[in-house]
Amino acid sequence: MNAAAPSLMPLWSLREDCGFRSVPGDPGAGVVSTPWEEIRLDARNPAVGRALERMTYGPVSLDNVLPGFSEGTGPAEERPQYDALDAVLGRLQHVVVRTLALAGGTDHVTVVPIARRARFTPRRPDAHAVHRLSRFVTLTAGPEGWIAESPLTAHRVVLHTPQAGWLVSCYARPTAVGEVSRLLGLPVAETSLVVGYLEAAGMLVPGTPRADAPDTYSFAEDEDTVLASWSPRELLVHQRSRPGAHDEPVGEYGDPVRPGGPARPRDNDGIAVAPAGRAPVSAAAPAIPLPVPLPAGAGAGRREPALSEVLAARRSERPDDGRPLSLDQLGELLHRSAAERPAGGRPYPSLGARYPLELYLTVSGGGDLKRGIYHYDPHGHRLSPLETAPDLVDELLAEAAGNAGLSQEPSVLISMTARYRRTAGAYRGTAYSALLKEVGALQQTLYLVATAMGLGPCALAFGDTETAARAFGLDWRAEPGVGEFVVSAFPGGV
Template identity: 35%
Template sequence: MNPTLVSRLRRDVSFTGEHLDVAGRAVELRTLTPGQGAALKLLADGDHDDAELAVAVTALDGESGLLRWHMLLRGLNASGLVEHAVREGGRTGEVGEIRQIRQIIARLRLVGRGATLLAPAPAGPARLSRFAEARIVDGMPTLQAPGRHLAVELAPRAAGLIGELAAWSTGVPAPVLRLLATAGLLAPGGPQEDVETTERSHAQWHPGDLAFHARTRTPASASGYGGTHPLGDRFPPEPVSPAPAGTRTVALPVPDLERIAAADPSFTEVLERRRSIRAHDMDAPITLDQLGELLYRSLRRRGTMTGGDGQELADRPYPSGGAVHELEVYPLVTACEGVPAGLWHYATDRHELELVAEPDKATAALVSEARGAAMLEADPQVVLLVAARFGRVMWKYETVAYPLVLKHVGVLYQTLYLVATAMNLAVCGLGGGDTAAFATASGRDPLLEGTVGELVLGSRPRMEG
């Protein structure tokens, strides 16, 4: 079996005989020669190697036409209109019935925006980058490097190449290495100079972190980016607020904002006083009025509107991309005067608490986790669990949806910090949490609504006043 590089037009590109149709958009080609047209027809019909394409060109244009063909082909590659693959060929069957079997074992695919010009194969041993991601796309094992606009699709029979290249190897055919090198999937350097472990720029990144960062901050590496409404033709948008749970509720008093505005410290004073406080006054816990005021000033729904795409939007005191406001807050109460212990949901539209779960082992685990993360000597009076209704964002935004959620968590943290500081309450944001534990306690499907942030809240100790 001799692996050979072959090419074809990108799968969403067709050739009409005069121009290219790229996903419904016409790309004009200047004065095509008969040989160029014949070669383009071959590329549109399937995979062909350079020799097969050269035969088609020279048959009509002569050998002098090859230079012009190569210039055209280079332009197509520079525009990302060509896919490259590695084909294995062999013969099988009885004498007199011999037929040639040709199979594609690897294919270079454009998954974002950019060129498909092939890079050379490394001269020495090669290894997959430790940042390479493997996943199944359209039923095929597919490799992609963070931030790259190209991926390599492997036929199932060639998936063993991943294992072969887990360590430095010289046993992989050069055409396959060319595809991997073009997609940025090979480790730089070599066995004696493993850049990914010796240089800080590479060594400091965890593969998951770099993949997340590169995908969401490199638009060219994704097929869609921003407000593309990737689910708009399959699902309706989620309502701006979840339906009432129908459980026991606690009405929260509406604070007098004019009185508060007159008595609040200045914005500069609040900023300067803001800090994380990891202790609560257990003799005088936070009250219903204080919890209600904090939630009202930070989170309440001030109004709704309908976007041009039909999605119901909201107005709250903190900003949200596209006004989608997917965040919900679940106060987990252990000690709050006027609010029974348990896991509650703050209804932003009704300014009330609705019971999600009575105290049990699951809520106790969340309390214990928050206590440990905040390094408190006693259980926190309230844990504010911040959850995201992911569909609110993912219905509209592609690639940047989850980063938007995290940005929203950040601005909500700051809003809660500043309001709590102005109210002389103790607040401390936590750096991590357990979505699975929240799902157990709340009964929420973590793929539909899961925690993305946590803060502990309580009365400020007297010595912190």
């Protein structure tokens, strides 16, 4: 390193899931295996093979392989070696981990590529360069320090030392490299090196001085009209729920149930079917068996509309003079939409046949069912009354009426909760997004069945997390509310 270089040491390694091997019979070739592919490289230059091999063991200083490599200060006659190593590292950018270590050897900041598209070309910004933490960055505590992540970047950054964390916290607002150096008592060159790494990893975004207001800066991500509609949280959840742009596991890993495969215990998630806690299933009121509708075409009464007619007629109905559903109507609606079939499966699809959704019916009363809350058992096709405090029933129905724009309570509010572990136990990363899709599938099934029956259905956008958890006696972390739907009968019926 030259005299002006900072005391931080740049180290290089391959991602832990990568390997390097020589090719038998071809001493000039090497292969780097990565999570995405195998890369055959020209390893005729001995420095290349030496460097890659060492990089599989953990972070190494390439200056130990080729003196002066990190600052480009080695002797001119070794230029071909530098160029060969440089070219190989450039080709492997998406699997090369870059670490800055303190003089004593302690890791300070590590930048890990997490996607195939990762490219890392750090600059050394000058003392006047202004940056800010990207508003899409999330910091979480990890085993080796803070972990900085963003859905917009192809890298993850580990801030190993408190000093690295302090540097990042300086960037909660636009700040110049020189100012950060002053605040932390560090040489500008050292700050600049770390800032360059964080900028290249996408965690810090560079500011541009605004012509219209002195000492203020604009940031490209704030002006980006595509990003404007995303909240950072939603973008991260979205991006991490699908593979391709990060290295977190997405998909099946547990014990999914295949249609036609061995039967799954009905409730293998460790959570009792009947909700326990503040609103237990009523001991005084036994479960209410629901009528099972006759198979289509078997009844002498109502004409079954064709599917094409139902699809054409489906719409969200918000009748202000809605009437209670009879027990027969509730039985038919739930049986055709959500009941477990004798041979397994349900009318709506579910990822891995895990069926995480549970239904709680809040009934306004005045019909066959008393006012109150009932848990639906899709296996036994029956309702279990809960002992919920009346004011919580009032709250749920008032909230649903408000969300549907009704001037009176809906006859029935169907709240969908998800026993999260049922899906998360078999599918990593994608469980939450999958169960929301299942809410959509169940909502559409309810819409179509209700339309065919001449009832008034309407999906709702949300319900209150705390109210639902208290009303159903649930720990919302284990079984959160995820969907709401209201149904009423029209006056006079069909």
